[in-house]
Amino acid sequence: MSSNPLPRLSPEDYLRIERAAEWKSEYIDGEMFAMSGASPRHAILSANLIAELNNQLLERPCLVYTSDLRVATDPQRHYTYPDVIVGCEPPQYVDTHLDTLTNPTFLVEVLSKTTENYDRGEKSERYRAVPSLREYLLVAQHRVHAELYTRQPDDSWLLREWNDPAEEIELVSLGCRLRIARMYSKVKFDDAA
Secondary structure (H helix, E strand, O other), rough: OOOOOOOOOHHHHHHHHHHOOOOEEEEOOOOEEEEOOOOOOHHHHHHHHHHHHHHHHHOOOOEEOOOOOOOEEEEOOOEOOOEEEEEEOOOOOOOOOOOOOOEEEEEEEEEEEOOOOHHHHHHHHHOOOOOOOOEEEEEOOOOOEEEEEEEEOOOOOEEEEEEOOEEEEEEOOOEEEEEEHOOOOOOOOOOOO
């Protein structure tokens, strides 16, 4: 047995491997972590959010992206694939490949049992450290529940929560509102979903 630790990947090595890979992986402090597939509920919630945001932002300069676009929260330490991304400033990328955004305005993560602790903890901290990020939404997939972190003028973060399908979430950074009933449209909470 060797006591030598495995060598860490540089961000450049990660991007080279990731761009040639058949599946997506996140990069955290020199290590790659393969991502698993999404549940039907997760996919429906993501699609509903993308549709709602895209419809409301059609006449505005903001761009809505799917989870196929990578985000670098710290180009030296962390690359991830949020479920929904909105950028309202001219896009900035880590390099000329134009596949890794560095300046998102709004991010969404749909929570799953296997990733919820990471999405609420370390990943949330990394997202909130991105200077361009104004709001970060966490959406539960096993019940109606949404949590919105909003950056305040002093760079602190305000957390608000919703559980009522009749309510709306105001996204100040985007100048739009998400109707919770539409977010959860066609989502079934029984095991047959």
